[in-house]
Amino acid sequence: MASATFRLCSIRTFKKARQIIRFGENIKAVLERDPAARHTLEVILTTPGLHAVWNHRVAHFLWSIGLKTVSRIWAYWGRAITGVEIHPAAKIGRRLVIDHGMGVVIGETAIIGDDVLIYHGVTLGSKTGEHGKRHPTLGNNVVIGAGAAVIGNITIHDGARVGAGAVVTRELAAGATAVGNPAKVL
Secondary structure, three states: OHHHHHHHHHHHHHHHHHHHHOHHHHHHHHHHHOOOOOOHHHHHHHOHHHHHHHHHHHHHHHHHOOOHHHHHHHHHHHHHHHOOEEOOOOEEOOOOEEEOOOOOEEOOOOEEOOOOEEEOOOEEEOOOOOOOOOOOEEOOOOEEOOOOEEEOOOEEOOOOEEOOOOEEOOOEOOOOEEEOOOOEEO
């Protein structure tokens, strides 16, 4: 009886893990949005941004079931391997693509919508060390250029674009493009 229960739990756990990590749709998103990605095997083996997203899904699950320290350790090792730091409490939507990856930092209270594209060196950070919501919220279909910093409890609405090297500290309307330091809307 115990063996049958274990197998059933293992199957349920595996199915839940597949739903959480969403391997296939993440691979497809990279193939669609990264012109350097040539085929599935190459993406699976050589895309650190993809590995960072998968790693975060596991860390976030551990965080959500109360294993905070274990999730922080898991996230730490993921950062050491991929160069991408994502706090386990950050909420990330579906099909996030982190292109090149190195140096990306996503803070604890950040919320990222679906189909977002983030380039290397991006920071989604906070202005203060206070508790509560202090990191940005990115809507769906947002693009954040290389080296950009989006700082504070602000919202970058659906379809907005942040140029490379921009420093955004104020809300950005849907479909808008912001460039510069401080960022200005084009």
